[in-house]
């Protein structure tokens with residue numbers, strides 16, 4: 001048995017006594033904290049927490065956190081962390097006036113990354129992705145979802161998911177894997193959508209399920225990618241193997257992707273830069289989480305999701321990075337929180353809940369992470385001295401996270 005005691009915590013943030021449901025609407029702004037607190041960890045779990053008045057006297061290791069706060073680590077429920085190389089030439093093209101969709105239509109974008117990934121070895125991909133995983137851990141991320149989608153061939157989609165499987169053995173951070181073979185049509189299938197869909201359904205899915213490589217299925221439902229009907233078919237094919245949907249939709253167009261996802265019991269619908277009243281109504285009557293990814297519109301200079309409208313409609317929303325080489329070459333959750341507050345008018349408390357407990361729900365990891373709760377994993381970070389909770393998203397460029405603990409280990 002090994003115990004760790006954090007004492008004199010200025011504010012212990014995101015405490016939860018009884019694990020509850022996803023935070024929706026007004027509940028999103030309720031962020032329970034304890035002032036002048038302690039946190040006791042035993043092995044990899046949270047054993048106890050409370051006010052310093054009730055602080056235990058002994059532990060194997062004691063850290064004095066005077067002046068600093070403790071938060072549950074971020075739950076980044078949407079990333080494409082396994083990719084090869086980078087795409088700063090397209091970054092230049094966009095500065096010179098091309099849009100993200102135009103670049104995709106020219107065969108750049110996702111196809112550009114797919115070509116590179118197909119020519120990169122599994123070993124090399126593991127090395128690149130592991131470096132990114134360690135980088136985001138330093139930003140305070142303590143649970144993460146990782147998608148395939150830059151393979152677009154049977155062999156390369158499997159390669160990405162095997163990389164994710166390997167990453168799981170290399171880190172203590174809980175990882176969920178999502179199969180996103182339907183990210184884009186490969187060039188050779190541009191005029192033969194049916195051919196690629198058959199490949200996804202008849203070749204990729206059985207192999208992925210056979211090796212148990214994925215937890216979820218994703219489709220990029222968009223004009224430049226897969227139609228609603230195609231999305232529907234692919235989701236249903238995934239369901240036969242027990243893969244629940246988490247769907248990219250409403251990034252540029254409202255075309256029924258939300259309705260299709262909700263109908264199929266999606267865990268989440270992600271992006272939502274554009275969303276109409278009918279779609280909000282549809283989400284209201286479901287358990288599907290809306291996952292907002294504000295660093296994507298930041299990077300491609302697009303408009304932000306209407307977070308206020310979604311929260312005021314009583315929806316449950318999560319925040320994630322979308323870390324990928326095309327629309328978000330950044331896995332920095334604290335910056336996502338700042339964007340959420342600055343550009344989407346989310347309150348700091350709402351942003352923190354959306355980036356922790358609701359992110360955990362968006363990966364079905366709510367029993368393990370997302371809050372400071374007895375019995376959950378001891379995944380938390382200690383900040384540098386900060387005057388208040390709001391200071392974290394406010395001081396958007398500063399690195400305010402001092403120590404990150406995953407399963408009780410620094």
Ligand code: NIG
Pocket residue numbers: 109110113220248251296322324325326327328
């Ligand atoms: O979530 N929109 C689809 N997929 C990624 C970006 C893909 C890319 O440009 O490489 C996203 O933004």
Ligand code: FE
Pocket residue numbers: 078079080248322324
């Ligand atoms: Fe994405």
